Amino acid sequence: MPTEPSAERGPWSLALRRFLRNRLALAFLGLFLLIIVFVLAAPLWANHVAHTGPNEEHTVEQITVNGEKKDVVSVEGKPIGPQWFGAGGKFFLGADSRLGRDEMVRLMYGGRTSLLIGISAALLATALAIVLGLLAGYFGGWVDSLIARTLDVIWSLPVFLIGLAVGIALAVGGLKLGPLELSSGSLWNPILIISIFTVPYIARPIRGEVLSLSRKEFVEAAIAQGASPGRVMFTEILPNLASTVIVFFTLMIANSMLFEAGLSFLGAGVQPPNSSWGTMITVGVELLRIQPLLAILPGLMIMLTVLSLNIVGDALRDALDPRGKARLDAALQFEAQPAAKPLGEATL
């Protein structure tokens, strides 16, 4: 239902009003915040309820459940199932494998890693994309050709496969590239891989928008007043990209988390002793027949996070941009460039 545009309300407050009216999106925003609280509470739960860390092994231990002694890991190597509060919160969701680590604690700490990588990679990719998009769209000419062609090449690579190869190389040998040096288990490895391979998703639409904004009167006015290119790009054009950037950033977090989970699942992402929801699925799949929850729970967490981000991102787009300028499908405009891939689809 269209709102009457009122004179005293700015575009941001109108957008906020439109967003707040979207109950579904609000509910899923709440869900996303709950997930954040859940992972932030990890140390609290680990220290005060479960009394164990995410990597502490309890192979030959027993716990008292409602006055009854139970093995954490049975003689056959079967981990204990969910105990809920039977053991005072210990092994709330059971143990993760024959190593007898607390699944609930691991789920909370693993979520920290997954979200940290997802958000950092999305931030990095968005920042890179803004700079590249501004340079390409504003300067045009050879700068534009160079950037646009490079993005096209990344776009047409089988990114997941190459990400996998890069991931495994870094996981084994670490990274040494000029001043940049990373150890083999660093979380920066997956973050860098994901952000570099996902830059084109945001950079392409941003470049297109900068291209059209550069021809607007306010930009010409700024140039006529003697503003430097940097000033025009960052103080005149950049604020007008805000809605596109916000929408794509939200969707990129979801995309990056899926990318991370895929890499980690295959052993090319997060390395021990760190764990993420992706690595937890790898462990869980082995025991799918005995304890299906071990594989399903981390997968479910990924799905809920991705789903809430997708819905919130969609609603933000509707609220910020009711006429659909920044629509995700804008990345799918095939007019002259059929080499487009959808977000979230190409990687996983």
Add this chain to the structure above:
Amino acid sequence: MARFVVRRLVGMVAVLFAVSVIVFFVFMVVPKQNPAQTLAGKNATPILVKSIEEEWGFDESLPVQYTTMMKKVFTGELTSYKPRLPVSDRIIEGIPATFSLTIGAAIIWLFFGLLLGYLSAIRAGGWLDRILTGVSIAGISLPVFLLAPVLIYFFADKLEIFPNGQYVPFEEDPVEWLKHLILPWVTLAVLSIGFYSRVLRSNMLDVMNEDYVRTARAKGLSERQVMTRHVLRNSLIPVITLFGLDFGATIAGTAIITEVIFSIDGIGNYAAEAVAKFELPPIMGVALYGAFFVVFVNGLVDIAYAYLDPRVRLGESAE
């Protein structure tokens, strides 16, 4: 047209060159460790490291090393370490399983994606549209690493309707081939069904506002004829383009995870195995052959698209 094809072919070669350089760069230049050590794995003996060093010529200059590697790729001499087997043999062996998986899944996702998108678009704004939109958003957010374990647990372990993974070659037993592939197909297809239905829906809604649709209605065509002959047909071209790209990307992406979870012995599983064993040559081989396939499909799609839409071949720079 011929000029466009030539230009695309040159572009394809350029992308493949870029892939090979990136993979080479990643393994030879970026890591801190001696590449021979990396190749040999964590617990390699010095003798193995030495032999690998000689085999790959790590003492040579980088361009020479690159040429040697590419020669091996083209002559099929790329071999894995433990056991020493030609990489190309394993990749060729994996093709039937991987193609059965991806082609089957692609047919399913194309059919259901288009069906749901079409229904959603002709009932835009109605309750059916809302339900289908909800279903497709859920589908888009359903990663294979959740769907696959859930399907295996319920349909293979609990209900025992379908076998638990593995691959049976078609020529051995077509019925078993089908039964073994249904769960993996569904796993791979669900995500794309959601995506395709949304893309088709929004394309159709855009096309519905075109003048020629009004003309079609004005000349008295039935709503059904307008929708199928004019709206659907014109909304399909971008979807088909997308399909070509996705199909390539699936083989080099999602299919790997699906193959691992369902223990399907295809190219993806081979790549995952190599990743687990830290073996470079198979990864390099799969990445290059996989890239070749993706780029080839992308190129075909572009050429088909240019054939269908003259604007593409006339002015590629117009964006």
